[in-house]
Amino acid sequence: MTALVTAPSFWHASLPTPVVSRPALPGPRDADVAIVGAGYTGLWTAYYLKKADPSLRIVVLEAQYAGFGASGRNGGWCSALFPSSLAKVAKVAGSKQAAVDLQRALNGAVDEVGAVAAAEGIDCHFSKSGTVVLARSEVQLERAREEIAEFREYGFGEEDHRLLTAEEARAEVHATEVLGATYTPHCAAIQPALLARGLADVVERMGVEIYEQTPVTSIWHGEARTPYGSVTAETVVRATEGYTTTVGGFKRDLIPVYSLMLATEPLPEETWAQIGLSKRQTFSDGRHLIIYGQRTADGRLAFGGRGAPYHFGSSIKPEYDREPRVQAELKQVLTELFPVLGDVKVTHTWGGALGVPRDWFASVGLDRAARLAWAGGYVGDGVGATNLAGRTLADLIRGQRTELTALPWVGHRSPKWEIEPLRWIGANLGLRVMDSADAEEARTGRPSRRARVFGRFLGA
Known part of the structure; x- marks a missing residue:
């Protein structure tokens, strides 16, 4: 039975057609690979596995519908960001070169997402114009200098990361109190729900079975258990990110932390002339409590940030998607950045849970003895990283030793949360x-x- 669903975000609400969920699992199934979660990680894994070996029997199980979670609600940054610094990756890997290899692979993932979207006819409003992180105080400017110095230490040149003067930064983003910025070209603005829904349609056409409205209650030794029967497979992929705590046995692997967003009404060109972002650059600033924004393809400003509380027991509920106090603070920050937006109407507010590991170090892995593969812990930086994770999982599951399977996040085990x-x-x-x-x-x-x-x- 299919069902018309309520849009949980602006991105879902602006899809060309409303989401109609696919039927639930009709009963027990056997497969070569069972994937738990129809977000980006699960869908990219299915895509690259099927491309490499069309004969594979792949089943994707999703508690709600494809793109329901963070994959359909995020800020629309397809970036090369990783939640841990180059220095931390080098320390974990025991090698500076390993950190460089991971960063370059993430840089390439941004272009790979754009290439696949174009090749498969997924119009996700992909616009690669980079990211500007503003420095709006002397302290933030010093952190920006230190960040660029670290990239130079690891061999990345101005073509990858550079420091902008105040004048150069204001030419990109006409925000208040700008003293400088960092810039990287390795980011594209996208419409995230369009990418998630488009990927689901593509892999389904390739022969992947997707069952929605099918929560997985536990995973055990090649078996994904649901209320409608189990899917037994040689490998089960846990691709559940912020919803990992809902699967039995993984309560403390990742915690769900909410990020909240708002979208303005469409803005006229004279307003955009006072804001900047003429090429749809994504933007942030150097504060500790993260903010992020983009100019949407239909001329809105979509803006988000952290600030919502963590809920006891890793609780996830629809009412947590909207925290009026936090979203009012986001509007205030947006107005401080761009005073011209003071009287602009906010048409949509939403939020969602992202997955945070105890050491803030995303990982990809395969335990062949346990017949379990996994990827996640992106801490909100997953739009590009999930593509790299999907390609890496496809290699690991097929037993291929490649440059991707040698990257330092492969096999990493984060400590469990308290x-x-x-x-x-x-x-x-x-x-x-x-x-x-x-x-x-x-x-x-x-x-x-x-x-x-x-x-x-x-x-x-």
């Missing part, structure tokens, strides 16, 4: 620390000591 109430205390303390760190820097004009100390708690 039991409650410790993780509730720690996660929400971290939120308050980062929020207060920005206020501290604004007050003192010096880097926040509390942010540096808490960074060590995260393993930075």
Whole structure:
């Protein structure tokens, strides 16, 4: 039975046609590969497996519908970002070159997403114009200089990352109090729900079976268990990201942390002339409590940020998608950046859960003895990274040793999160620390000591 569903975000609401969910699993199934989760990770894995070996029997199981979670609700940054720094990756891998290899693979993933979207006829509004991260205080400017210095230390030149002067930064983004910025070309603005829904249609045409409205309750030794029967496979792929805690046995692997967004009404060109973003660059600034924005293809400003609380017991509920206080604060920040938006109407607010590992280090892996593969922990930087993860999982599952399977996130095991109430205390303390760190820097004009100390708690 199919069902018309309510749009949980602006991206879903602006799809050409409303989402109609696919039928649930009709009963037990055997497969070569069972994939739990029809977000980007699961769909890219199915795509590259099927491209490499069309004979593979692949079943995708999804609790709601393809693109329901973070894949359909995110900020629309197809970036080369990784949640851990180059220095941390090098430390974990024991090699600077390994960190460089991972970063270059992520850079390439941005172009790969665009190439596949074009080849498969997925019009996801892909526009690769890079990311501008504004420095709006001397402290933020110094962090920007340090970031670029680190990239230089690892061999990345101006073609990959560069420091912009105040004048150059303001030419890209006409925000207030701009002292400079960093710029990287390795990011594209997209309409994320269009990409997720388009990928689902593509893999289904390739012969992949997708069953929606089918929650997986547990995974055990090649068996994905659902209320409608089990799918037994040589390999089960856990591609559940922010919803990992809903699958039995994985309660402390990742925690769901909410990121919230808003979208304005379409803006006239005279307003855009006062904002910038003429090439649909994505943008942020150097504060600790993350913000992010893009100019949509239909001329809105989609803007989001962290600030929502972590909910006790890793709880996920639809009512958490909207936190009026946080979304009002986001509108205030947006108006501080661009005063011309003070009276502009916000037409949509939404949010969603992203997956955070204990050490903020995304990973890809395969335990052949347990017949389990996984990828995730992107901490909100997954649109590009999921593509790389999908290609890597396809190689791992098929037993191929490639440049991708040698990357340092392959086989990484993050520590488990603490039991409650410790993780509730720690996660929400971290939120308050980062929020207060920005206020501290604004007050003192010096880097926040509390942010540096808490960074060590995260393993930075």
